Amino acid sequence: MFKKIGFKLTIAVGVTALVTISVFAYFNIRSDSRSLLLEMERHANQLSEVVKSSTEYDMLLNQRDRIQETVKRLGSRSTIQRVHVMNKAGEVIYSSDTAEIGKMVDKNAESCYRCHSAGRPLEHLEMKERTRVFQMHPDSARILGIINPIYNSPSCYDADCHVHAKDQIVLGVLDVTMSLGDADKDIRHGQIEIVIFAISAILALSVIIGFFVTRWVDTPVKELLMATQHVAGGDLNYTIKEKGDDELGMLARSFNNMTQKLSDARMQLFQSDKLASLGRLAAGVAHEINNPLTGVLTYSSFLLKRTQNQPEIQEDLKVIVRETIRSREIVKSLLDFARQSVPKKSEADINEIANRALAVVENQLSLHHVKLVKEFARDVPKVTVDANQMQQVFINLMVNASDAIGPEGGTITLSSSLLSLSPIGITQIKKAQCPKRHSLMYPDVRIDGKPSIRVKAKSNGNEGYVYLDPMYGMVGHQQGISLDVHKGIQFVCPECASSLMVEHKACPDCGSPIYAFEVPSKGMVEGCTRMDCKWHSWEEVDASVHKEFVELKIRDTGCGISKEDLPKIFEPFYSTKGQKGNGLGLAVIWGIIDNHNGTIRVESHVGSGTTFTIRIPVKP
Amino acid sequence: MRSERDILVIDDEQVIDQAVAKICQNDGLSVDMADNGRVALEMLDRNRYHLIICDIMMPDLDGFEFLVQMQKQMIATPVIMATGYSTVENAVKSLYCGAIDFMPKPFTADELLSIVHRGLNYGRLMEPQHAAGGGQQRTLAYVPCPPKYYRLGYVSWVCVEQEGSVLVGMGDMFLKTVEGVKSIELVSADDEVVQGNCCAVVTASDALLHNVMCPISGRVLEVNTALATDPSIVEKDPFFQGWLYRVVPSELDYELQQLVSCSSDRA
Numbered sequence: 001m002f003k004k005i006g007f008k009l010t011i012a013v014g015v016t017a018l019v020t021i022s023v024f025a026y027f028n029i030r031s032d033s034r035s036l037l038l039e040m041e042r043h044a045n046q047l048s049e050v051v052k053s054s055t056e057y058d059m060l061l062n063q064r065d066r067i068q069e070t071v072k073r074l075g076s077r078s079t080i081q082r083v084h085v086m087n088k089a090g091e092v093i094y095s096s097d098t099a100e101i102g103k104m105v106d107k108n109a110e111s112c113y114r115c116h117s118a119g120r121p122l123e124h125l126e127m128k129e130r131t132r133v134f135q136m137h138p139d140s141a142r143i144l145g146i147i148n149p150i151y152n153s154p155s156c157y158d159a160d161c162h163v164h165a166k167d168q169i170v171l172g173v174l175d176v177t178m179s180l181g182d183a184d185k186d187i188r189h190g191q192i193e194i195v196i197f198a199i200s201a202i203l204a205l206s207v208i209i210g211f212f213v214t215r216w217v218d219t220p221v222k223e224l225l226m227a228t229q230h231v232a233g234g235d236l237n238y239t240i241k242e243k244g245d246d247e248l249g250m251l252a253r254s255f256n257n258m259t260q261k262l263s264d265a266r267m268q269l270f271q272s273d274k275l276a277s278l279g280r281l282a283a284g285v286a287h288e289i290n291n292p293l294t295g296v297l298t299y300s301s302f303l304l305k306r307t308q309n310q311p312e313i314q315e316d317l318k319v320i321v322r323e324t325i326r327s328r329e330i331v332k333s334l335l336d337f338a339r340q341s342v343p344k345k346s347e348a349d350i351n352e353i354a355n356r357a358l359a360v361v362e363n364q365l366s367l368h369h370v371k372l373v374k375e376f377a378r379d380v381p382k383v384t385v386d387a388n389q390m391q392q393v394f395i396n397l398m399v400n401a402s403d404a405i406g407p408e409g410g411t412i413t414l415s416s417s418l419l420s421l422s423p424i425g426i427t428q429i430k431k432a433q434c435p436k437r438h439s440l441m442y443p444d445v446r447i448d449g450k451p452s453i454r455v456k457a458k459s460n461g462n463e464g465y466v467y468l469d470p471m472y473g474m475v476g477h478q479q480g481i482s483l484d485v486h487k488g489i490q491f492v493c494p495e496c497a498s499s500l501m502v503e504h505k506a507c508p509d510c511g512s513p514i515y516a517f518e519v520p521s522k523g524m525v526e527g528c529t530r531m532d533c534k535w536h537s538w539e540e541v542d543a544s545v546h547k548e549f550v551e552l553k554i555r556d557t558g559c560g561i562s563k564e565d566l567p568k569i570f571e572p573f574y575s576t577k578g579q580k581g582n583g584l585g586l587a588v589i590w591g592i593i594d595n596h597n598g599t600i601r602v603e604s605h606v607g608s609g610t611t612f613t614i615r616i617p618v619k620p
Numbered sequence: 621m622r623s624e625r626d627i628l629v630i631d632d633e634q635v636i637d638q639a640v641a642k643i644c645q646n647d648g649l650s651v652d653m654a655d656n657g658r659v660a661l662e663m664l665d666r667n668r669y670h671l672i673i674c675d676i677m678m679p680d681l682d683g684f685e686f687l688v689q690m691q692k693q694m695i696a697t698p699v700i701m702a703t704g705y706s707t708v709e710n711a712v713k714s715l716y717c718g719a720i721d722f723m724p725k726p727f728t729a730d731e732l733l734s735i736v737h738r739g740l741n742y743g744r745l746m747e748p749q750h751a752a753g754g755g756q757q758r759t760l761a762y763v764p765c766p767p768k769y770y771r772l773g774y775v776s777w778v779c780v781e782q783e784g785s786v787l788v789g790m791g792d793m794f795l796k797t798v799e800g801v802k803s804i805e806l807v808s809a810d811d812e813v814v815q816g817n818c819c820a821v822v823t824a825s826d827a828l829l830h831n832v833m834c835p836i837s838g839r840v841l842e843v844n845t846a847l848a849t850d851p852s853i854v855e856k857d858p859f860f861q862g863w864l865y866r867v868v869p870s871e872l873d874y875e876l877q878q879l880v881s882c883s884s885d886r887a
Binding site for chain 2: 286287290291292293294295296297298299301302304305306321324325328345346431439521
């Protein structure tokens with residue numbers, strides 16, 4: 001669970017949200033409480049001004065009782081904790097708390113400390129310095145205090161009471177303290193709200209991100225993982241169904257494409273292998289039969305020579321000799337099959353061959369209530385094929401299709417078309433030689449199953465072989481040494497050491513040196529010595545731009561082939577027809593198409609039918 | 621004391637040994653039999669043979685190893701390899717290794733006699749007393765194939781032409797061993813020929829039929845029609861006028877490796 005990519009992504013997003021929202025909340029709370037405090041300060045200041053002005057007249061009249069009453073009333077308000085006025089000596093003369101009157105205030109008490117800390121009392125204080133926030137006990141509410149000095153004025157020292165002398169500057173201090181309990185409650189409230197908001201925002205964000213990550217990342221990745229496990233387990237027919245149009249969807253499609261190609265390659269490889277072992281079997285059998293057959297043939301033909309004057313024996317012996325020679329031919333044809341004898345190729349129209357094959361099976365098909373649909377492209381070029389072998393292929397496939405359709409009847413669609421595929425990656429270099437006509441082909445090292453092109457490379461004082469990919473345009477090269485294109489790289493013929501480098505020319509893609517070799521009667525192939533550079537040039541093939549194929553499809557509406565059987569159908573001796581077939585049909589077909597440098601592929605869905613696709617190159 | 625015998629048959633199948641022996645003895649030839657290559661080498665120490673017929677696939681010492689051993693011991697007796705169709709490629713290789721001819725199994729008595737006839741003639745033609753000029757510069761009893769040609773044993777040759785096609789014909793030595801060509805049966809244009817398989821049948825003046833092994837595989841482009849009217853052309857000019865087929869080869873590079881270059885003959 002903790003190792004899952006979705007979980008990790010959700011956690012990452014959650015942590016990011018936590019950090020940003022926390023920072024935001026912190027500053028938000030700080031500025032909120034600061035402005036609230038300022039507001040309270042202003043309020044307290046106003047209040048103290050109000051107290052000052054409302055008692056000023058009484059002060060001039062020296063009506064102390066009235067002042068005390070005013071102070072007391074104001075102090076009884078709930079937000080105001082205490083109002084008191086001290087004289088210059090520090091004695092409390094008026095206070096909302098009557099018990100306090102007459103008490104001396106310590107110069108070091110928090111309300112006095114501001115002015116008296118500097119040794120000599122300050123006479124002027126800024127608003128900010130007049131306020132203070134303090135707590136009586138650690139667990140009691142915060143208190144805001146504001147001191148307001150009462151300055152001497154002409155009306156004071158001219159008053160009748162003569163209490164104050166003219167040279168005094170500050171006559172006393174009005175100190176108002178207000179409880180910040182309510183404000184603090186508000187602030188705490190706001191803090192809790194913001195924290196709740198932050199937590200719910202983080203949770204909501206994580207849940208939403210988690211949902212989409214699961215949907216867009218987790219599920220496709222899980223599907224991909226399952227697909228790789230299937231493929232690793234050998235099931236190359238597994239395909240990923242849910243494919244989005246994002247990168248993971250592209251990955252899934254590319255994965256499907258890869259398994260398809262892998263499956264095709266394995267099939268072709270498997271076929272070659274099967275046919276090779278069949279060939280070995282046939283060769284072994286032929287050898288074993290040849291010896292006894294030699295005994296029979298030599299003795300019978302010898303007897304035939306010796307009994308020339310006995311015509312009645314001659315007749316019978318001739319039969320023995322004739323039949324033994326026939327057996328010899330059968331053994332020979334068995335071996336020819338195993339060797340997939342060289343097809344007798346000539347130019348032929350694939351539509352015409354298909355028509356001829358149709359004519360052969362037409363009757364049988366109509367007996368089985370099979371409808372035939374022809375969709376032939378008109379201007380299909382001629383291909384070089386063995387017409388008889390091809391016809392045999394088409395007949396076999398149509399008979400198979402008819403068998404798959406069964407007694408209820410159905411449709412077989414035969415279609416031909418011209419196909420044009422890029423030559424890059426499909427043209428195989430089968431012959432290559434150095435300027436002195438030594439062959440560079442090296443069948444001992446195969447790349448993708450095909451003999452590689454071997455050259456000797458010299459670079460940076462090292463020497464070794466490089467095996468070039470024989471598929472034109474592909475870069476599956478293998479190398480025995482590390483090459484440095486900047487340090488005098490040289491490709492030479494392994495046999496005669498003549499140089500394969502192209503002088504005065506550099507790769508147009510990466511500027512590295514270029515090598516070239518000749519493909520007999522097909523011109524020069526040039527390539528880049530930087531092994532991962534894709535630059536290639538081969539006039540003969542590049543000029544053709546696209547390689548043309550004639551494609552023939554045989555589609556039936558039969559029972560289809562199950563996924564498990566699909567990979568096996570081209571195997572020799574594989575048959576679903578029980579005693580009816582010999583199981584060689586599709587294996588032979590595969591061999592024939594392979595001999596024509598063509599490909600055969602099958603697609604099938606159980607219940608809806610099977611399609612065989614044959615591609616034959618127009619120019620082999 | 622070395623006695624002189626005509627033929628030594630080497631085959632692990634006794635029935636074949638005996639069949640070959642009987643047929644050849646019936647023709648007045650003396651035949652010895654050996655079960656395997658080692659016994660055969662011992663017999664070669666004791667006796668002198670004009671011709672050896674040897675199977676390729678044998679337990680212990682096979683045909684190839686036998687040829688190598690013979691070369692080591694400097695025994696110049698001509699060897700004909702006998703083999704099943706399954707090993708035609710091996711047979712072609714055996715010619716490269718020094719055998720003079722090969723005979724696909726199973727064979728008839730007549731096929732055996734034809735090839736034995738040729739083999740014995742070959743041995744005779746190669747013997748020093750047949751080379752003119754006794755003792756001095758030794759001249760050959762046959763015309764060797766021209767440089768740039770490739771040959772399959774002494775039977776047939778192939779010459780690569782400019783256009784990628786090849787010419788195929790019979791060697792002078794082969795024709796000399798046949799002793800007089802009466803007629804030649806050829807395949808027709810567009811037919812396939814396969815290296816090591818029969819591509820023509822020569823009827824000799826003594827009525828023996830001789831199979832000509834094709835040196836190369838491919839499709840026949842053109843047949844030398846002049847030979848139908850005058851088969852003697854092949855004897856007069858076997859390497860130029862007397863060509864048999866013009867062939868489009870299918871596996872030229874590979875198959876040329878199996879043949880002997882006539883240029884190297886002269887070196």
